[in-house]
Amino acid sequence: MLFQTPQFFVFLGVVLILFYSAPQRWRKFILLAASYYFYMSWIPVFILLLLALTAIDYCAARWIAQTGSLRQRKTALVVSLSANLGLLGFFKYYNFFAENIAHVLGQPSNAFALSIILPLGISFHTFQSMSYVIDVYRKEQEPIRNPIDYALFIPFFPQLVAGPIVRAREFFRDLYAWRRPSTAEASQGILLVLLGLAKKTIMADQFAQIANAYFQDVGKHPGMLSAWSGTIAFGIQIYFDFSGYTDMAIGMAKLLGFHFPVNFRRPYLASSITDFWHRWHMSLSRWLRDYLYIPLGGNRGGTLKTYRNLMLTMLLGGLWHGANWNFIVWGGYHGALLSIERTFRGGKPEDDRWTALYPVQAVATFALAMAGWVFFRAATFRESLYVLGQMLTGSKGEMLIPAWLLSLALLTLVLAVIEEKKAWFERIAVGPAWAYGAACALLLLSVELIGFTGPAVPFVYFQF
Amino acid sequence: MLFQTPSAAFPKRFAILNRLAADVKGGLAARLFAAVVIFAGLEGLIFHSGLYARIIEPDSTTGFMEVQIQNEIRRPKPDRNQVLAVGHSRMALLPRIENEKKPGTGYTFATIGLGGTTPRTWYYALRAVDPDAHNYAAILIPEDDYNEPDTWGDESERESDLHYLIARLGLRDLGEFPWTYKSTKLRWTAFEGIVLKGTVYRQDFQEFLDHPLARIAKAEYYRHDSAGWNYGFGGDARSLAGLEIDWTHRTASHFPAAVPEAEQKRITAELFPTFPPDAGRETAYLRYWYSKILDYYRGSGTKIFLLRVPRAPVSPPEVPPKLNSAARQLAGQPDVVVLDEHLLDSLERPELFWDSMHLNREGVIQFTEIVAGEVRKALGPPKP
Numbered sequence: 001m002l003f004q005t006p007q008f009f010v011f012l013g014v015v016l017i018l019f020y021s022a023p024q025r026w027r028k029f030i031l032l033a034a035s036y037y038f039y040m041s042w043i044p045v046f047i048l049l050l051l052a053l054t055a056i057d058y059c060a061a062r063w064i065a066q067t068g069s070l071r072q073r074k075t076a077l078v079v080s081l082s083a084n085l086g087l088l089g090f091f092k093y094y095n096f097f098a099e100n101i102a103h104v105l106g107q108p109s110n111a112f113a114l115s116i117i118l119p120l121g122i123s124f125h126t127f128q129s130m131s132y133v134i135d136v137y138r139k140e141q142e143p144i145r146n147p148i149d150y151a152l153f154i155p156f157f158p159q160l161v162a163g164p165i166v167r168a169r170e171f172f173r174d175l176y177a178w179r180r181p182s183t184a185e186a187s188q189g190i191l192l193v194l195l196g197l198a199k200k201t202i203m204a205d206q207f208a209q210i211a212n213a214y215f216q217d218v219g220k221h222p223g224m225l226s227a228w229s230g231t232i233a234f235g236i237q238i239y240f241d242f243s244g245y246t247d248m249a250i251g252m253a254k255l256l257g258f259h260f261p262v263n264f265r266r267p268y269l270a271s272s273i274t275d276f277w278h279r280w281h282m283s284l285s286r287w288l289r290d291y292l293y294i295p296l297g298g299n300r301g302g303t304l305k306t307y308r309n310l311m312l313t314m315l316l317g318g319l320w321h322g323a324n325w326n327f328i329v330w331g332g333y334h335g336a337l338l339s340i341e342r343t344f345r346g347g348k349p350e351d352d353r354w355t356a357l358y359p360v361q362a363v364a365t366f367a368l369a370m371a372g373w374v375f376f377r378a379a380t381f382r383e384s385l386y387v388l389g390q391m392l393t394g395s396k397g398e399m400l401i402p403a404w405l406l407s408l409a410l411l412t413l414v415l416a417v418i419e420e421k422k423a424w425f426e427r428i429a430v431g432p433a434w435a436y437g438a439a440c441a442l443l444l445l446s447v448e449l450i451g452f453t454g455p456a457v458p459f460v461y462f463q464f
Numbered sequence: 465m466l467f468q469t470p471s472a473a474f475p476k477r478f479a480i481l482n483r484l485a486a487d488v489k490g491g492l493a494a495r496l497f498a499a500v501v502i503f504a505g506l507e508g509l510i511f512h513s514g515l516y517a518r519i520i521e522p523d524s525t526t527g528f529m530e531v532q533i534q535n536e537i538r539r540p541k542p543d544r545n546q547v548l549a550v551g552h553s554r555m556a557l558l559p560r561i562e563n564e565k566k567p568g569t570g571y572t573f574a575t576i577g578l579g580g581t582t583p584r585t586w587y588y589a590l591r592a593v594d595p596d597a598h599n600y601a602a603i604l605i606p607e608d609d610y611n612e613p614d615t616w617g618d619e620s621e622r623e624s625d626l627h628y629l630i631a632r633l634g635l636r637d638l639g640e641f642p643w644t645y646k647s648t649k650l651r652w653t654a655f656e657g658i659v660l661k662g663t664v665y666r667q668d669f670q671e672f673l674d675h676p677l678a679r680i681a682k683a684e685y686y687r688h689d690s691a692g693w694n695y696g697f698g699g700d701a702r703s704l705a706g707l708e709i710d711w712t713h714r715t716a717s718h719f720p721a722a723v724p725e726a727e728q729k730r731i732t733a734e735l736f737p738t739f740p741p742d743a744g745r746e747t748a749y750l751r752y753w754y755s756k757i758l759d760y761y762r763g764s765g766t767k768i769f770l771l772r773v774p775r776a777p778v779s780p781p782e783v784p785p786k787l788n789s790a791a792r793q794l795a796g797q798p799d800v801v802v803l804d805e806h807l808l809d810s811l812e813r814p815e816l817f818w819d820s821m822h823l824n825r826e827g828v829i830q831f832t833e834i835v836a837g838e839v840r841k842a843l844g845p846p847k848p
Contacts, residue, residue, distance in 0.1 A: 404670070433497075436499065437500075438498075440499035441500075441502035441503035441505075444503050445503060445662065451666065453667050
């Protein structure tokens with residue numbers, strides 16, 4: 001059940017009606033039932049996996065909190081992490097490792113391969129579960145007593161499939177002190193859902209057609225302009241796809257009285273790669289920082305160790321996106337860029353973005369980010385190198401993005417810059433009824449008229 | 465976007481947003497009402513006012529139909545002695561052929577026939593060109609076969625009808641048009657299309673955005689000149705002269721040398737279709753839409769003519785007549801003239817066809833003369 005389909009909106013409408021017409025004590029049961037229904041609309045049998053993980057993590061956290069023995073606390077933590085990472089590893093990485101082992105042993109690449117279907121949202125809900133158990137272990141989070149409450153935290157349908165990765169303390173703060181959304185919050189929620197829908201169906205799905213056409217057979221479109229336009233099309237697709245999904249998730253959560261963290265803050269306006277990562281998939285960056293980079297030592301162990309930690313974090317961040325060498329290279333590429341920037345900046349905080357140099361910095365950062373997406377999107381490493389070669393030294397090539405889509409992309413750039421400076425979108429959300437109504441109407445009309453006309457396109461991050 | 469959690473309000477430079485959020489005027493219902501009203505206003509202004517129909521791609525399903533309808537609406541009709549043909553590509557009436565005789569006959573012929581259209585679209589097209597049911601002395605409707613056999617495709621489930629008609633459908637049609645489809649999916653598509661016309665126009669609109677000025681110029685060009693092109697069309701010069709058809713063994717041979725092999729295969733396949741057992745589905749469909757047209761013109765004095773088009777380049781063997789077909793049952797009704805089904809049998813000759821079902825240049829001339837003659841005879845002298 002994809003977020004942009006009429007079926008999902010019917011589902012959402014039913015959930016909202018049931019939620020607000022039921023007595024408050026029943027509401028979490030309604031959300032849990034709806035979330036399980038949503039999860040099972042993909043492959044029903046995987047619910048058993050989800051229930052098992054929920055039970056393991058719930059019990060592990062309770063055990064950690066109750067026992068006084070450090071050894072038992074560690075055992076419970078290891079059990080929980082093993083269950084989460086074991087399942088994630090099996091479903092997501094088994095074939096990757098099997099293929100590489102087969103390669104080393106000189107066997108056919110599919111010699112040890114299994115036919116595995118990835119359970120819905122496994123990369124996201126395992127990270128949420130692990131953060132909860134680790135927080136309990138670190139005594140930063142009280143264990144949740146009510147298993148229903150904990151069960152709801154894992155598959156909560158607005159963010160089950162592709163985040164944002166919500167911390168337990170954020171989720172339970174809202175659950176235990178639930179209050180009806182104010183008019184402003186409900187208005188924001190609806191506008192965010194519409195904005196996300198527009199981002200997905202207009203920008204992401206339209207540019208996806210260009211990116212898919214290019215990357216399906218990169219040899220058919222040689223040249224610099226083709227490589228850049230095909231890659232930029234993918235860069236636009238993945239940003240609007242993922243941030244569109246996130247906007248819808250945050251908006252739906254707001255309508256249900258929950259407040260999710262911001263996940264994107266106009267990353268293509270970043271003035272450096274460091275800034276880019278402060279704006280791109282912020283909930284994952286936060287997770288990697290708190291549960292990987294800092295435990296590895298962060299920047300506390302000297303320059304070399306800092307670079308090592310940075311590289312390890314980014315390499316694992318790359319691997320998190322998918323079992324493919326290209327994702328690891330993509331992570332390494334960003335790790336290297338972050339390290340280089342850190343070398344030049346010397347660990348000092350970034351300067352104010354809005355300097356005279358900003359346009360140059362922003363264009364350079366955008367170009368570097370686009371070059372990174374080549375590894376992310378290309379089918380093989382060899383293909384990535386071909387595309388990068390075309391981007392740097394290819395012949396003229398052809399512009400793959402039609403004029404009207406290019407104009408649309410430039411319009412969104414202008415809107416993003418104004419949003420960055422003036423927060424116009426938020427002003428409209430809480431502004432007068434006519435302005436709010438006009439914004440909603442324009443978004444709806446845009447979806448109606450310039451949304452992609454073909455069958456619903458799955459979200460890119462669903463596969464992660 | 466920036467929307468913050470309650471515990472982390474907007475940053476200092478956007479502090480005004482916190483004040484605005486705390487002081488939102490009007491309830492959510494008022495804000496949503498404003499959204500609905502503005503959206504409906506924009507939709508209505510662009511799509512329900514006919515504004516967008518002026519720039520629609522003329523070489524598209526909707527565009528073809530609009531060009532035909534607009535041309536017919538604009539065509540001067542100084543009297544009511546107008547004869548209008550509706551129909552698909554096999555309605556071979558060429559008004560120019562007959563109108564050149566007008567001083568002698570007193571009747572003016574016109575057509576809004578269009579390839580790929582169906583009786584459902586003809587009804588709505590007639591309603592568009594003749595809103596008061598008062599413009600015409602006669603309407604000519606073609607039928608492929610008075611036996612109306614069911615085919616493998618269900619004519620009532622053609623989504624393309626929605627595209628042909630979208631510019632002519634309005635909210636008043638919500639009670640009927642969608643429900644003339646059988647499947648829930650198509651009913652929903654039609655319902656959604658009528659309410660939110662942009663969903664049907666979407667592809668066209670996106671193509672418009674790609675070359676807006678060229679589109680506007682093209683639409684304008686068609687608006688001014690297409691009536692002349694259509695009127696001056698003389699028919700296809702190709703011919704299947706020499707073709708032989710063996711209906712018993714379902715073979716076609718002796719194609720003219722100019723017909724390519726692929727075309728020969730296509731023609732052969734079209735000549736010998738197979739039919740499912742007849743369950744009366746086609747008859748029910750035709751009866752429904754013929755009745756709609758008849759009801760529309762009931763009491764107006766307009767006569768409705770039904771004619772069987774030439775079937776094939778060689779007359780196929782006769783089969784027992786289906787007496788309860790929609791066409792045959794119309795025969796006795798007032799203001800309905802069902803032309804003899806053998807009226808055009810003389811045109812079923814390969815030298816008058818250019819493919820398996822369409823008459824060529826000479827064929828359409830003869831078709832027009834025969835049909836117009838029968839119509840004039842049935843109508844009698846033109847009214848002053």
